[in-house]
Amino acid sequence: MSRFSIFSLARNAMSWHQNWPRQWRSPDPKPEYDVVIIGAGGHGLATAYYLAKEHGITNVAVIEKGWLGGGNTGRNTTIVRSNYLWDESGLFYENAMKLWENLSQELNYNVMFSQRGVMNLAHNLGDVRESIRRVNANNLNGIDAEWLNAEQVKEFCPIINISKDSRYPVMGATLQRRGGTARHDAVAWGYARGADDMGVDVIQNCEVQGLMIGNGTVKGVRTSLGDIKAKKVAMACAGHTSVVADMAGIRLPIESHPLQALVSEPMKPVIDCVVMSNAVHVYVSQSDKGELVMGAGIDAYVGYSQRGSLHVIEDQLASAMELFPLFSRTRMMRSWGGIVDTCPDASPIVGKTPVKNLYVNAGWGTGGFKATPGAGWCYAHTIAKDEPHDLNAPFSIDRFITGALVDEHGAAGVAH
Amino acid sequence: MLYIKCPWCGERDETEYHYGGEAHIVRPENPDELTDAEWAEYVFMRTNTKGVHRERWVHSDGCRRWFNVARNTVTNEIVSVYKTGEKPDLPEAATTKPAQVKKAPAKKAVAKKAPAKKKEGA
Numbered sequence: 001m002s003r004f005s006i007f008s009l010a011r012n013a014m015s016w017h018q019n020w021p022r023q024w025r026s027p028d029p030k031p032e033y034d035v036v037i038i039g040a041g042g043h044g045l046a047t048a049y050y051l052a053k054e055h056g057i058t059n060v061a062v063i064e065k066g067w068l069g070g071g072n073t074g075r076n077t078t079i080v081r082s083n084y085l086w087d088e089s090g091l092f093y094e095n096a097m098k099l100w101e102n103l104s105q106e107l108n109y110n111v112m113f114s115q116r117g118v119m120n121l122a123h124n125l126g127d128v129r130e131s132i133r134r135v136n137a138n139n140l141n142g143i144d145a146e147w148l149n150a151e152q153v154k155e156f157c158p159i160i161n162i163s164k165d166s167r168y169p170v171m172g173a174t175l176q177r178r179g180g181t182a183r184h185d186a187v188a189w190g191y192a193r194g195a196d197d198m199g200v201d202v203i204q205n206c207e208v209q210g211l212m213i214g215n216g217t218v219k220g221v222r223t224s225l226g227d228i229k230a231k232k233v234a235m236a237c238a239g240h241t242s243v244v245a246d247m248a249g250i251r252l253p254i255e256s257h258p259l260q261a262l263v264s265e266p267m268k269p270v271i272d273c274v275v276m277s278n279a280v281h282v283y284v285s286q287s288d289k290g291e292l293v294m295g296a297g298i299d300a301y302v303g304y305s306q307r308g309s310l311h312v313i314e315d316q317l318a319s320a321m322e323l324f325p326l327f328s329r330t331r332m333m334r335s336w337g338g339i340v341d342t343c344p345d346a347s348p349i350v351g352k353t354p355v356k357n358l359y360v361n362a363g364w365g366t367g368g369f370k371a372t373p374g375a376g377w378c379y380a381h382t383i384a385k386d387e388p389h390d391l392n393a394p395f396s397i398d399r400f401i402t403g404a405l406v407d408e409h410g411a412a413g414v415a416h
Numbered sequence: 417m418l419y420i421k422c423p424w425c426g427e428r429d430e431t432e433y434h435y436g437g438e439a440h441i442v443r444p445e446n447p448d449e450l451t452d453a454e455w456a457e458y459v460f461m462r463t464n465t466k467g468v469h470r471e472r473w474v475h476s477d478g479c480r481r482w483f484n485v486a487r488n489t490v491t492n493e494i495v496s497v498y499k500t501g502e503k504p505d506l507p508e509a510a511t512t513k514p515a516q517v518k519k520a521p522a523k524k525a526v527a528k529k530a531p532a533k534k535k536e537g538a
């Protein structure tokens with residue numbers, strides 16, 4: 001792998017940047033692997049990377065039915081934060097946050113992680129109480145969190161409307177200064193390049209259509225490019241997890257929904273932080289290109305169409321207008337949808353399944369981008385040791401039977 | 417935006433309705449005897465069908481009555497609308513799950529997916 005540096009940049013400038021090597025191979029699948037990962041989104045690729053890097057398991061394939069990073073990884077609004085309520089989630093997402101803070105160096109790839117601060121607004125007394133409780137819980141877990149009153153909110157984000165006359169007045173906000181955004185594609189590309197360099201095969205345009213199972217143990221996958229044997233198989237296929245799990249006869253508490261986002265035409269910098277509001281259903285940041293990036297809640301119905309209904313976007317823009325009257329004449333450039341895998345307690349499932357050597361990482365719903373490095377790291381541990389790491393042990397499928405749910409509806413809200 | 421035909425009021429915009437989740441999940445008759453796993457199955461586990469999905473809707477801004485819809489979750493085509501308490505058979509073609517019957521030869525799959533319109537979220 002040729003490393004990126006100021007010197008390689010200068011060297012390649014001499015040849016008009018025509019001679020940069022390819023960043024990963026496009027290999028044909030081998031007949032057998034130690035581990036096959038289904039889905040080359042950020043989670044699948046990060047898992048492959050940490051399997052190779054932390055556990056020395058390099059005979060690994062990541063199988064992707066489309067192109068790598070083309071699922072939710074390439075469609076999300078890139079908000080990263082770790083201010084979740086419960087100890088289980090707080091520790092889990094904070095571990096991911098620490099990995100984010102060094103990710104560009106780790107991967108020698110600029111993932112443009114920008115710790116610009118994430119504000120979650122409170123619009124009523126219930127919100128205020130819940131938010132302050134969460135700030136306190138975060139502080140107890142060593143996660144940075146602050147409570148801002150309405151004036152401090154305005155100071156942190158001057159274009160926000162804090163008028164008492166608005167339908168849902170801003171009463172304050174939680175702020176995580178270490179939160180922010182990252183370049184989603186770069187995360188997938190950086191992990192793919194790093195994993196490929198250690199010998200992992202990333203196989204695109206190859207759909208898993210069945211699982212080979214004998215004696216309650218998984219033996220491999222049936223794909224559109226033929227059968228591939230595997231000692232272990234790990235799902236990282238987000239919105240399609242129920243479809244793949246069904247191939248093994250496993251039922252999950254997951255439902256797939258369309259989730260939409262949109263961007264405006266590029267404009268000069270107006271907002272240098274991330275603002276999220278669960279109560280009025282919108283979240284906004286501005287990309288380095290100058291586009292406003294906005295997302296909303298999921299479409300209500302189960303859907304696999306990667307598109308949602310227009311009225312959801314209309315609601316979301318009405319909310320944005322209420323908070324930022326300044327946006328009124330901004331034109332929207334494009335919108336799109338992803339398929340998010342929602343779980344009843346708004347927490348993910350990362351662990352073993354009833355089928356031996358088959359693992360599941362799913363249920364990230366509307367908020368799994370922020371977890372990408374941490375999920376990959378914990379999932380790799382789970383696969384390598386056939387035992388979850390302490391950090392992801394609470395996120396088993398069994399919790400839906402034992403009742404030990406990790407209810408993060410307050411922290412996850414509509415959003416991320 | 418879906419157009420849904422309420423069995424009582426006729427075709428209306430999706431915004432008049434609320435979604436009620438998967439249909440035909442029957443409340444257990446013997447709650448005292450259920451194991452934790454059986455409760456989990458009833459409360460949490462869902463079919464999440466890719467293909468024709470039977471689901472409940474309520475016409476909340478209209479007659480406020482509940483009914484069932486069979487909708488293809490990939491194309492959003494509504495295959496059938498029927499009243500609560502009914503469960504008509506669906507046309508054979510509508511019930512096959514696309515994910516599992518599809519045996520596209522490799523080349524075709526590539527051809528179909530290669531000219532991908534890249535969706536980019538900033």
Ligand SMILES: Cc1cc2nc3c(=O)[nH]c(=O)nc-3n(C[C@H](O)[C@H](O)[C@H](O)COP(=O)(O)OP(=O)(O)OC[C@H]3O[C@@H](n4cnc5c(N)ncnc54)[C@H](O)[C@@H]3O)c2cc1C
Nearest residue numbers: 039041042043065071072073076077079208338368369370
């Ligand atoms: C509009 C939108 C906004 C979002 N905003 C945020 C946000 O601001 N912050 C945040 O933290 N999260 C956000 N999320 C959620 C986040 O994007 C996801 O939780 C996360 O990216 C999931 O990563 P993944 O790698 O598991 O899934 P994906 O990137 O979806 O990867 C799964 C891959 O599996 C492949 N696959 C599926 N089935 C098969 C098969 N049978 N064979 C082979 N391959 C298969 C798919 O093609 C896909 O590429 C958002 C999501 C959406 C849609």
Ligand SMILES: [Zn+2]
Nearest residue numbers: 422425475479
């Ligand atoms: Zn009606």
